[in-house]
Amino acid sequence: MSDLEKIKTIVFNAIDEFNLSQEIENKLEKSEEEVLFSRAGFTQVGKLDSLTLVYFLVTIEEHLQKNLGDSFNLKTQDLIDSKEVELKNIASLIKYIQHII
């Protein structure tokens, strides 16, 4: 399995856990096209608000730590502050994770 596929599997597992805390209409789909967050410049509407985005990213970080070691840091605050497109959808988030590993 390639690194990208491994990360995708970890992220999808995190989505399963995250969805337990979400009501039906806010549950994320396990799809690379799933839009996460709405922000100026993004054309599609995401399911997460600023609070649930934090919960989601912390869940992903926990899953990555289980696989890569406790020292793995997703740099969540930087990610949230960034004006970049890492949070646009699942695919862009996976690319970001691959980049920082």
Add this chain to the structure above:
Amino acid sequence: MKALLISDFSINNLSGYLKNDFIEQNLEIVIAPFNQVHQVLLDDTIECWNDRFDLGIVWTQPERVLKHFAAYLNGEDVNIEILLSDVKDFSNLLKVASNRLKTLFVANWSIDFSLNYQGILSAKSEFGIYDVLAKMNILLANELNIIPNIYVLNSQKWIAMSGGNAYNSKLWYLSKTPFHSSVFANASKDICSFFLSLNKPNKKLIVTDLDNTLWGGVVGDIGSENLVLGGHHSVGEAYKDFQLALKALTKKGIVLAITSKNEESVAMNAIENHSEMVLRKSDFVTWRINWDDKAKNIFEIAQELNLGLDSIVFLDDNPFERERIKHSLPEVLVPELPTDPLLYKHFLMQLDCFDSNTISEEDRKRTELYSIEKQRIEHKNGFNDLEEWLKSIDIKVKCEELNSENLQRVLQLLNKTNQMNLLTARYAEKELLDRSFEENHFTYAFSVKDNFGDAGLTGVIGLQVLEDTLTFTDFVLSCRVIGRKIEETMLSVAINLARKLNLKFVEANYIPTEKNKPCFDFFQNSKFEIQKNKFSWEVEKMYIRPYYIDLEIFD
């Protein structure tokens, strides 16, 4: 159903779990303004109070709502009395807010015990953090337990169940959420289970298998002397502990019955004579030890005890038998007993289907009451005429108004009775109390005993004066005494009251449910005039109550 969440941290995560756990109730949640706990509790003009809520949940961190506790955590010298005075003040705010809610759940306080606050001094009496927090939580519970619609929940359990990662610093700094989502998942499960236990009947009967369920081995094959039970043996000890846990449930009003594929004499010999048996014959209200289909046995047991199938839990180590019951009697709860008997007790104690907010004297004596009922039925079989039998057993009925001593049992009967229940109205304690203070409202409790024993408080009527009519707001009788003319005696009390108040009619408006047809049948045969689901009696007319029932009325 609507709930209001009040917290000094971001509690949105709990909201998501609650919506999923209360999915059948279609729960709507309002989250009060973040970190304004004192203001929200005190000020009913704040927008979040615009709605009426079935449930309020207050979950706070002690260092954020108790000023002096924060100082104490920061190492300042704070007198314990000052800390406890803060707790009292906060409790008073909760009491005020509880008037605006049907039910209020308050999570007790916890702190992150993984942090090294005071080293070895943490456990020191009077000064140590463990001691101080325990004192604060005890005072909180004592202050709030006297308020009927407030329940204090144990947040420390939710945190302990989540293990070492329960507190999460990263979540705190990023979102003002102190806990890992698993803590909220645990909290939501408890909140859902506790709330539903207030409003719906819990399970009443456990029907259990014997071989490899109450003891290790097949008694018919190896004999009672070779059963694995008790002694210095891990599995034997686990079976004995499982029996002890079942016996403890009988003190909460759960009754036990047996269905087992065995020769009755062989199985009963083990039950009565094995030195390590905890559960003896007298601990079971009935049994079907035979080679018949267990679904048939359970159905017969339900009929014999006059219980609905949905009040039964079936325990059996054999997956085939479990599947058979699940398939043929879907109303019966069939938990998946673990394959390892070492886990039986823990598994049983994790089931929430036996939860109840009260345990009455009747609950504690329930097994005995069923045993007396068995003797009563045997005696009844010797009579051809029902009235002759009723006369022979010397029934005494005591009628008294709702009071502080019978309140819990009255509440339990109103909220748990399904069959002889006119309107199936369910009440929070506070609602019932408030109603009892209304001038035009009357609530009477009926206790029944006869030559065989004391059935205890088994009937309740609620009555309201509306113009020239006395209308039943409740007519409830435990299935244990149905058919002994207690129903007629309760009607006579209502009619006599209407006469005393110079009213013209007594009315009963039946609301049908899936289970309360017996109540309709009773009123239909009661000589009340019937118009669809409405029954009425002209007070002028004489109502003759069963003269052989000795009725004593206490005002």
